[in-house]
Amino acid sequence: MKNTAQLYRMHTDEHICPYGLRSKDLLERKGFEVQDYKLTSREETDKFKEKHDVKTTPQAFIDDKQIGGYDDLREYFDMGPAGQTGTTYTPVLAIFAVAFLMSLATSFAYTAEFNLIKVVELFVAYSMTILAIQKLRDLYTFSNSFITYDLLAMRNIRYAYIYPFAEAFAGIGMLAAISGYIVGPVSLFIGTVGAISVFKAVYIDKRDLKCACVGGDSNVPLGFVSLTENVFMIGAGAWMLYLALWVS
Known part of the structure; x- marks a missing residue:
């Protein structure tokens, strides 16, 4: 039986959060069944952030524990920073x-x-x-x-x-x-x-x-x-x- 995670991400007609999609993909690759909750308006997003006292979305929850956004998820899974960092050829x-x-x-x-x-x-x-x-x-x-x-x-x-x-x-x-x-x-x-x-x-x-x-x-x-x-x-x-x- 798959572990379950909850993901709250912004998905409106004007804006689809790329980090929300990345968080969903990461959780699925890690074997989680994702309960995908889309925040379909700016007002709904603002209410969610106020309720959970966070400044950004997406926000992921595993075992009823708030993990955070995409970078927090990567840290939770012991993964390095996303993208290129520092000097590179x-x-x-x-x-x-x-x-x-x-x-x-x-x-x-x-x-x-x-x-x-x-x-x-x-x-x-x-x-x-x-x-x-x-x-x-x-x-x-x-x-x-x-x-x-x-x-x-x-x-x-x-x-x-x-x-x-x-x-x-x-x-x-x-x-x-x-x-x-x-x-x-x-x-x-x-x-x-x-x-x-x-x-x-x-x-x-x-x-x-x-x-x-x-x-x-x-x-x-x-x-x-x-x-x-x-x-x-x-x-x-x-x-x-x-x-x-x-x-x-």
């Missing part, structure tokens, strides 16, 4: 992983055999483009983070607004096979300035900063990943110039 690793799979998929779709050079070109181009999108989502927030360590952006804040567009231009330019004379210098310039800036901030000044590589609101630490992004751009710029000068 997950956003950037996710971007690189998807960019790599996209490069493999594109390469296999348009070439009869595996071409390592083409896969690397596509990987760098996709990575740069996706990273640029992350910055372009909120230029103001990105620039606030970027100007704290980029040497050129510190002197001229407008550069912080230009940078994501330049990165997107370089990535898309590689995908479109635009002349290396045009795309190469852009990628080489922003990559070199970025690499020097990150190296100085992290390895010389020993500053503990968040990276703006995936937008200004990330918890990705400034360091190896940021340097890798800039090395990608330097390599891409040099490669495009090489192709324009000696291969074309």
Whole structure:
């Protein structure tokens, strides 16, 4: 026979509480039969909170004992905090992983055999483009983070607004096979300035900063990943110039 839990959560025409749904799912995964009580109006919700002297919903009860909200339930079941906490490389690793799979998929779709050079070109181009999108989502927030360590952006804040567009231009330019004379210098310039800036901030000044590589609101630490992004751009710029000068 399943244990029984009572859950009170807000569920109105205007708002369905996501933590209420998460609490219900967690209780069910833990083997409880959930008596799901929906608070269908703001007034009903306020009355419930006043009656039980709580500030938020959902509220779960097990064995007639009030456990609390979703975070309290996780603690009750000896689970860690929900979501990402603290510094993490997950956003950037996710971007690189998807960019790599996209490069493999594109390469296999348009070439009869595996071409390592083409896969690397596509990987760098996709990575740069996706990273640029992350910055372009909120230029103001990105620039606030970027100007704290980029040497050129510190002197001229407008550069912080230009940078994501330049990165997107370089990535898309590689995908479109635009002349290396045009795309190469852009990628080489922003990559070199970025690499020097990150190296100085992290390895010389020993500053503990968040990276703006995936937008200004990330918890990705400034360091190896940021340097890798800039090395990608330097390599891409040099490669495009090489192709324009000696291969074309």
